[in-house]
Amino acid sequence: MSDPIRVLVVEDESIAADAHAEYVRRAEGFELAAVARTGAAALKLMAESARDHDMDGIGLMLLDMNLPDIHGLDVIHRVRGAGFSTGIIAVTAVRELPIVQRAVAAGVAQYLIKPFTFAAFNEKLRQFQLFHENMARQPSTINQSEVDKTLAALRSPGTANLPKGMSETTLAAVVDLLQRAPDAVSATEVMAQLGMSRVTARRYLEHLATDGSTTRTPRYGTPGRPEYEYRWSARKHQ
Template sequence: MIRALVVEDDPRTAAAHAEYLRRIDGFEVAGLAHTASAARRELRDAVARGERIHLLLLDLNLPDGHGLDLCRELRASGLAVDVIAVTAVRELDAVRRAVAVGVVQYLIKPFVFEVFAEKLAAYRDFFDRMRAPVSTLSQREVDTAFAALRTSNAPGLPKGLSEETLDAVSQLLAEGADARSASEVAEALGLSRVTARRYLEHLADRGVAVRAARHGSRGRPELEYSRPRAATE
């Protein structure tokens, strides 16, 4: 589970964001903080308990300081926690400074649940890739990890799909003669199984991949995907 701390000065807004978070698979609310000092305390207490907070949903305009100053403090302390800015601040300079201090997503208020869920799902895919049980990543694995954070679509792609990840999935199918399941593609590219299947289904719907039932395996039937024969010969 990804444990997220909601940092928002308005209690009702904080509660709403926490409720949004609970509706998304893979996330757990680690706590709510209404000030920068309260956020620092929550983070210190989590460390003292031996617990991990992976993510801050961070408002930038807090009563006792700016959210980006808190980000700088966290970076300087060496505390590894990702930050999604959840704010009404939309000035170009603020966005640039957010990128400079390591904010991984920027969500502008007001927004509906679907937009919130899309950003969090993209972060979850990035988080899953960064937990790969290896010490180094290939260029393609790095590219697909960062592509997960981009939720804006290229023309013609369904919502939530990135062109970079689609290319990586397509290339993986083209590299071998054997068909691959969503689980196998997920493992090879550092994706979640659900995400891998979305890309494979999109390729199959476009006729770029062929889907078929995988026979001979026990348990729940599984689909496998391969390049069309003319594309592999």
């Protein structure tokens, strides 16, 4: 069995920091390395861990975007500038699409929007773990098939074979909304909550229904043309 992945939680709110630390303790194959309440503290812990454990001291950083001293994006840039290949999962309440896009461009492996359940948290860690294990098994040079297989581990449900014109970032936002919704949602409701057109919302919802990530049922009793509602399929992702 491989060594557990050491995790640094970077979160300034004490309740959230404690909750995320406890989630890491519950996740199989992971080990809590430390909790940092500021960006500066996170960077210091990264440097100290590198000295004590070579450059692989921290395998994964769970990073809030809104820190009291340094924005999460700046933390990412400094971590990468220092030569760390540490995996980074953004764990944040920030939902603005430009920030999400910049975080993805900067190299975050996953983006998890607060609030979330342990199941959603654990799924992100499981995907990262598969990616980490796939990378460890590969030779020094790999072919296209091996690259595709390794990167596929980081994809959220429904992102495989994404149709032309659809964005993984937008799909992730729709998936997050569905996972958090207490009831089934319609394309109109997704449109209102995510600020996209109804046609776009329905296209993403239909993609997830075809993939099996959602169940689709007619919604009766609404005026005008018939409308479908979509519910996240927890059974598919157990």
